[in-house]
Amino acid sequence: MQGTIRFCFLVMLAATFTGLAVSLNNGLARTPPMGWLAWERFRCDLNCKDDPDDCISEKLFLDMGKRLSEDGWTKFGYDRVNIDDCWPAKERDAEGRLVADPERFPHGIKWLAEQLHGMGVKLGIYEDYGTKTCAGYPGTMDHITTDADTFASWGVDMLKMDGCNSNISTMDTGYPAIGDALNKTGRPILYSCSWPDYERARHMDVNYTFIAEHCNMWRNYHDIGDSWQSVYTIIDFYGNASNYELFGKVAGPGNWNDPDMLIIGDFSLSFEQSKAQFAFWCLMASPLFMSNDLRAISDEAKTILQNTEILAVNQDPLGVQGYRVHQYNNHEVWCKPLHDKSVAVILWNRSTGGMHSKITVQFKQVGLPASGNVTVRDLYEHQDMGSFSGSYSTYVNPAGGVVMLKLTPVALADRRAAEAYVL
Ligand code: GLA
Numbered sequence: 001m002q003g004t005i006r007f008c009f010l011v012m013l014a015a016t017f018t019g020l021a022v023s024l025n026n027g028l029a030r031t032p033p034m035g036w037l038a039w040e041r042f043r044c045d046l047n048c049k050d051d052p053d054d055c056i057s058e059k060l061f062l063d064m065g066k067r068l069s070e071d072g073w074t075k076f077g078y079d080r081v082n083i084d085d086c087w088p089a090k091e092r093d094a095e096g097r098l099v100a101d102p103e104r105f106p107h108g109i110k111w112l113a114e115q116l117h118g119m120g121v122k123l124g125i126y127e128d129y130g131t132k133t134c135a136g137y138p139g140t141m142d143h144i145t146t147d148a149d150t151f152a153s154w155g156v157d158m159l160k161m162d163g164c165n166s167n168i169s170t171m172d173t174g175y176p177a178i179g180d181a182l183n184k185t186g187r188p189i190l191y192s193c194s195w196p197d198y199e200r201a202r203h204m205d206v207n208y209t210f211i212a213e214h215c216n217m218w219r220n221y222h223d224i225g226d227s228w229q230s231v232y233t234i235i236d237f238y239g240n241a242s243n244y245e246l247f248g249k250v251a252g253p254g255n256w257n258d259p260d261m262l263i264i265g266d267f268s269l270s271f272e273q274s275k276a277q278f279a280f281w282c283l284m285a286s287p288l289f290m291s292n293d294l295r296a297i298s299d300e301a302k303t304i305l306q307n308t309e310i311l312a313v314n315q316d317p318l319g320v321q322g323y324r325v326h327q328y329n330n331h332e333v334w335c336k337p338l339h340d341k342s343v344a345v346i347l348w349n350r351s352t353g354g355m356h357s358k359i360t361v362q363f364k365q366v367g368l369p370a371s372g373n374v375t376v377r378d379l380y381e382h383q384d385m386g387s388f389s390g391s392y393s394t395y396v397n398p399a400g401g402v403v404m405l406k407l408t409p410v411a412l413a414d415r416r417a418a419e420a421y422v423l
Helices: 002-016 058-070 108-118 144-154 168-185 195-201 208-214 228-239 241-250 271-283 299-305 308-314 410-422
Strands: 034-037 080-082 122-128 158-162 190-193 217-219 256-258 288-290 323-328 331-337 343-349 357-362 373-378 383-389 391-396 401-409
Touching: 034 058, 034 122, 058 080, 058 108, 080 158, 108 122, 108 144, 122 144, 144 168, 158 168, 168 190, 168 195, 168 208, 190 208, 195 208, 195 217, 208 241, 228 241, 228 271, 228 323, 241 256, 241 323, 271 299, 271 308, 271 331, 271 343, 271 401, 308 401, 331 357, 343 357, 343 391, 357 401, 373 410, 383 391, 391 401, 401 410
Parallel strands: 034 080, 034 288, 080 122, 122 158, 158 190, 190 217, 217 256
Antiparallel strands: 323 331, 331 343, 343 401, 357 391, 373 383, 373 401
16 A cells, blocks of 8 residues: 555656656647547448448548537547548659559548648548558658658648558657658647557567657557457556556656547447546546547447546646556556646446446545545536545446546635635
């Protein structure tokens, strides 16, 4: 227990200084970026003849941009549509520039960006540090400046730089060179790097402080797939305290660890598990890129993804990445300190026994005073649960269920109420 308290204290101290960290000098991603990304749901579907709605084409990205804009997603902060692999033609043009596949993107990327910008939506694109992308399309190797200039001239707002088919030992110079080339275009382009994931996979030492100086966000771990196992394996990776020591502390305004896409609204997750993925991605201050079909999403999935109280935890300006503070049998407690001195908490029940279980958060576990009252608000139920001293316990559904709470010391809440009254 002593160790846990010390760990929480160090994390809160580190959070205080997050703003001082050196970061990529583009002023972007001061809170975790949000939007939609094609890969997990639509992969490399090239069959526009038989599957015109789902293939990787300008229609798919226009459809998703329209849904973001017309169905109100942009008001919640989901304001990016991102292309992934398989968009270019197999060959560059005579000047060595990338071109979009002419059949699937007949109007080109510049036109697509203009259409999306007209809807209030930004466009992201995908490239690869190596000679070819993971799916075998032309890579950026030997074309760094040309590609950065091309993307800027098209009005691209974000670049995901993958790392297939490359010499991984050169990434420490190659990824910063791409970041510099993006900066030199003069267009603000959010830079998402797969660099640390490739180094980790090679068992290399990953220098996250250095990576955070050059990238706005970065992938740390395996690709997400459409399964609960994939989701909880990723959560476990981030919950591992030694991983938090390694990369959790470099997260903050301008720099985010990326556990990959949200799969809420797809085929595998139960309602409880969907709530869990969203709660954890928000608690971990993760980029929120949905990979689902916004043309056919259920009201249930939409309600989860548009929960403003939980989105506020994700977008909290302090930018601390939440972390696991307690694990016992199949029960876990995680927390994220917020800028207003309150703390967001997840109670997680991983048991498959079929019964709900009572899980307790001890206030001192999450950096709050052990004595004195704390108000508890349930962020999925949108309900104040009362004021408690020392701890709070509640039932949590099994098979991955979560309860997500906001804990606020009462003295603080009283002061805020008094201030509001004076105003
Ligand atoms: C890698 C990345 C994925 C996706 C595919 C595309 O696997 O990690 O996110 O971009 O490549 O080929």
